[in-house]
Every structure is written in C-alpha cells, then in structure tokens.
Amino acid sequence: MKELIIKYRKIIISIIIIFLSIFLYSNKPYSLYDINYLQKINKKSAENSKDFYLDKMKKTINNNDSIEKKIFYVKKNQNLGYILEKVGIQTPNKILEKKKNNCLYNIYVNDKITIESxxxxxxxxxxxxxxxxxxxxxxxxxIKKVNKNLEADQDIEQYIFFNNIDNSFYKSALKSGLSPNEIMSLADIFGWDIDFSLEIRKGDSFGVVIDRRFLGEKYIGSDIKYAVFKNKKKVIEAYRYKKKYYNFKGVSLQKQFLKAPVDFYRISSHFNKKRLHPIFKTARPHLGTDYAAPKGTPVYSTGDGTIIYKGRKGGYGNTIIVKHGNIYSTLYAHFSKYKKGTYVGKKVKQKEIIGYVGSTGYATGPHVHYEFRVRGIHKNVLKIKFKKGKRLNKKTINKMKSIHQKNIPIYLWLNKTM
Ligand SMILES: [Zn+2]
Incomplete structure (x- = not known):
C-alpha cells in the first residue's frame, strides 16, 4: 500500500489540485454579480450560472473593445479642458467653440463627466x-443633447439575494444582504399571500432580484424586479410591472384582504404558536388571531370598507369592526387608542391605520386580536377562498413579459438554486 501511494504520489497530488481548483473556480463567478449564497450550490446550477455570467462578461468586453472609461465629478473652478488635460487628452476644437448648442462649453460643479478613450x-x-x-x-x-430625464443620470446595479429561513424571516433576509427597507418592501409584495408572523416555517426560502439605484457613488434607492417565496404549501412569484406585482400569468398579487393587520417587523413573537390568552383559552375557545406587538404599534384595516363599530366591547376592550361589502367584516380589539378621525360610518382603505396596539379588555400583554368574520361569524381566514387578484389584459401581459425577458435565465437559476 505504502509503495502504491509513493508510486502514484504525483497523480494523487494532481487530482487533489484539480479538485481544489475546480472548487475555488466554481465559486468565483458569483462574486461578479454579488450573488449572495449561504447554502451549497449543486454543481449543475453552478456550471449553468457560470456560463451565463461569463458569457455576459465576454459580451460587455467585446462591445467596449477595451475602451477605457473614466468618470469625474466637476469641482469648483474646473472646466472640461482641465479635466481632459488630467487624462492626457487634448481638448477637441468643437468643444472650445462658444455656440448656443455647445452644451459642453460651460460645465457646473457636480456634473458627471465620462470620458471614453x-x-x-x-x-x-x-x-x-x-x-x-x-x-x-x-x-x-x-455634440448632441441626449435627453433630459432624471433616470438617465442614475446608475443601476442588479443584485441577487436568496436564503433559507431558519427561525426569523427578518434575520435570514438581513443575512442574505437585503437592507431593512428592502425587506419591508419584500414583505409588502407578499402581504396578501403570506402572514409573515404566523405562516413562515423553518425551511421556507425566498429569492430576490433587485435593482439598486445610484447617483454617482450615492445609493438612492432600490426596486425589487422579481421575487419568489417558497413556502411548504406554495411557491409564489412576483414580477414587477409599473410599480405593481403580478404572477407570471399577469394576475395581480393585490387582493381584497391583507393577511395581517400589523407590519410583520413590528410583531414581537414570530414563531410562538402559544397564544396570549390564558383567560380565553381555559374558559372558552379562542376565536381569531393575536399579534403581539409593542403598545402604540399602528393597526390597519386589512381591506377597503366602512367602520360599523367603534367602542368598548367587554373582554375585547377598545374595538373597531370594519365591514367589507355584504358578507365580510373584520374585528380589531384591545386598542390602546383609536386613530384620530375614525367614526362609525367612515370609509377606510386597505392598510389605512384605524388604531394602536394596547391591552384594554382581557389581555395579558399588548397585542391586537384580529377576527375575520363571514356574515358576523368568526371564520378561519386560511380556509376561505377569496377572489383572485385582477388580471392584466393579454397585450399588457406581453409587455410585462418583455420587460423581464432578458432576466428569465437569472430567475430560473435563482429558482433552481434557492
Ligand atoms: Zn385574542
């Protein structure tokens, strides 16, 4: 055996080196687009994505044919001649002509100058x-004026983030690289389909393709272009179109009711299946859902409707009931305060604040007790089949798809990988 090892020493070492370099190399392309991955990626998807990104890189290199790009932001007392001199380029005569349409003659502080040479x-x-x-x-x-819109001035960078959820959606999302604001937007996109405080389970996962916008070096915001959420029971996709989100068939994710009356990130007990009502639990069945949140947290109506009850209601404490159409109503209880300007008969919009979390009535701690009612009787929301969201017409669906066309390979890759 020993002899064998010595005999094949070179081969063994080379095999180790080959595997090591494959391992290191296969990790490489991800950094190109700042893909954040916290789980092992199988070899096939790694190969696919690698080809995809390398191909993309090659194309950009070929297009530019190794032209150098230099960017300057104009400082006080600088003109174009000064900047060009810095790069070692003589100022073209055309730019030195003092003419009405020569928009390069006068330049201002903070203008962005890009020189290709x-x-x-x-x-x-x-x-x-x-x-x-x-x-x-x-x-x-x-010299040509290109256009006058703000958008043109922004640099957009595309990022991909995904992760499994361990015990908190928020923490897992933060770990994946999303910012707190982006996490809230993500939760808002799926707010009609998923109750982020009660329905998330260990092993669920999410993926996001996001455009971050920069003005020079400054980050000015981001848009989620595509998002996918994998829950044990369902996979939900969201495609952005005109600032709203649709599934691939063009059906809007917006629905008649939001899943929860409080923003998920304000809820204190995420995975706590034990509810807050020891009093109700022993005395009678507990109807509805409790969302524990700090006193004063805004509570909003989960759908468009009209306030039909406002006042104290026994163990419910300060309560509001909103009626939505003929058969549905929602109840919100234990408010510390009502929102100013609420009254019986007032019309409210979906996500309009109606009151603030408290512990009036029978409550052991601050929370909102939420009931979904059908013809006045409490029903489990999970078991009710609601109307689907509005669907775009065919022409618009095609427009939406064409916007996402070039990204489809990325979405597929993301779905396979996460
Ligand atoms: Zn309750």
Whole structure:
C-alpha cells in the first residue's frame, strides 16, 4: 500500500489540485454579480450560472473593445479642458467653440463627466446632471443633447439575494444582504399571500432580484424586479410591472384582504404558536388571531370598507369592526387608542391605520386580536377562498413579459438554486 501511494504520489497530488481548483473556480463567478449564497450550490446550477455570467462578461468586453472609461465629478473652478488635460487628452476644437448648442462649453460643479478613450485616442465625452445629458463623439465630431430625464443620470446595479429561513424571516433576509427597507418592501409584495408572523416555517426560502439605484457613488434607492417565496404549501412569484406585482400569468398579487393587520417587523413573537390568552383559552375557545406587538404599534384595516363599530366591547376592550361589502367584516380589539378621525360610518382603505396596539379588555400583554368574520361569524381566514387578484389584459401581459425577458435565465437559476 505504502509503495502504491509513493508510486502514484504525483497523480494523487494532481487530482487533489484539480479538485481544489475546480472548487475555488466554481465559486468565483458569483462574486461578479454579488450573488449572495449561504447554502451549497449543486454543481449543475453552478456550471449553468457560470456560463451565463461569463458569457455576459465576454459580451460587455467585446462591445467596449477595451475602451477605457473614466468618470469625474466637476469641482469648483474646473472646466472640461482641465479635466481632459488630467487624462492626457487634448481638448477637441468643437468643444472650445462658444455656440448656443455647445452644451459642453460651460460645465457646473457636480456634473458627471465620462470620458471614453484608448490611450490618448479619445472616443467620447459625456456630461450629465439632473437636467442635461450631452455627448461629444470623435467619430462624427459632433455634440448632441441626449435627453433630459432624471433616470438617465442614475446608475443601476442588479443584485441577487436568496436564503433559507431558519427561525426569523427578518434575520435570514438581513443575512442574505437585503437592507431593512428592502425587506419591508419584500414583505409588502407578499402581504396578501403570506402572514409573515404566523405562516413562515423553518425551511421556507425566498429569492430576490433587485435593482439598486445610484447617483454617482450615492445609493438612492432600490426596486425589487422579481421575487419568489417558497413556502411548504406554495411557491409564489412576483414580477414587477409599473410599480405593481403580478404572477407570471399577469394576475395581480393585490387582493381584497391583507393577511395581517400589523407590519410583520413590528410583531414581537414570530414563531410562538402559544397564544396570549390564558383567560380565553381555559374558559372558552379562542376565536381569531393575536399579534403581539409593542403598545402604540399602528393597526390597519386589512381591506377597503366602512367602520360599523367603534367602542368598548367587554373582554375585547377598545374595538373597531370594519365591514367589507355584504358578507365580510373584520374585528380589531384591545386598542390602546383609536386613530384620530375614525367614526362609525367612515370609509377606510386597505392598510389605512384605524388604531394602536394596547391591552384594554382581557389581555395579558399588548397585542391586537384580529377576527375575520363571514356574515358576523368568526371564520378561519386560511380556509376561505377569496377572489383572485385582477388580471392584466393579454397585450399588457406581453409587455410585462418583455420587460423581464432578458432576466428569465437569472430567475430560473435563482429558482433552481434557492
Ligand atoms: Zn385574542
């Protein structure tokens, strides 16, 4: 045996090196797009994504043909000649002409100047600020105003985040790289389908494709382009279209009722299946759902409707009942305070605040007791079949799909991987 090992020493070492380099190399492409992964990725999806991203890289390199791009932000007492001199490029005569349409003649502090060149050979100079976008091209020795919109000034970077949920959706999302604001947006997108405080189970997972917008170096916001949530029972996808979210068939995720009357991140007991009502539990069956949250947390109506009850109601304490159409109503109890301006007969919108968490009535701690009622009788919301969200027309569905077309391989990859 020993002899064998010595004999094949070189081969064994090379095999180890090959495996090691495959392992290291296969990890590499993910950093290209800042993909955050906290779980092992199987070899096949790694290969697919690697090809995909390498291909994408190759294309961008070919397009630019190794043109160098340099970006400057104009400082006090600087003009274009000064900036070009820094890069070692002579200022084109066209730019020195004092003419009405020469939008490169005068430049202002904080304007963004992008210079494309190969060594001393100039290709283009671009000037951008909130109201002007203007470009000079050596190719045809001309200066052109491009457009005047704000969007053009923003740099957009696409990121992909995903993770399994261990014990808290919020923590898992934070770990994946999402910011607190982005996590709230994500919860809002699925707020009609998932109760993030009660329905999340260990092993559920989520994935997000997000555009982060930058103005120069400054982060100015982000938009979730696509999101997917995998729950034991269901997989829900969300495609962004005109600031709203739809499934792939073009059905809106917005529905008549939100799952919960409080924002999930305010809820104190996420995985606690034991409810708060020892009094009710022993004396009579507990109807409804309790969301424990700090006193003063805003409580909102889960659907559009009209307030039909406001006042003290025995063990419920300060209570509001909202009627939604002819058969449904929702009840919210134990308020510490009502929202100013609420009264019986007032029309409320979905997610409009109606009161604040408290512990009036029979309550051992601050929480909102929420009941969903059908013809006045409490029903388990999970068992009611609601109408589906509105569906886009065919033309609009195609528009939505065309916006996402180039991202579909990324979504597929994400779904396979998460
Ligand atoms: Zn309760």
């Amino acid at each position: 190969k060594g001393k050979k100039l290709y283009s100079i671009e000037r951008k600020n909130n109201s002007i976008s203007c470009i000079y091209k050596t190719e045809d020795n001309s």
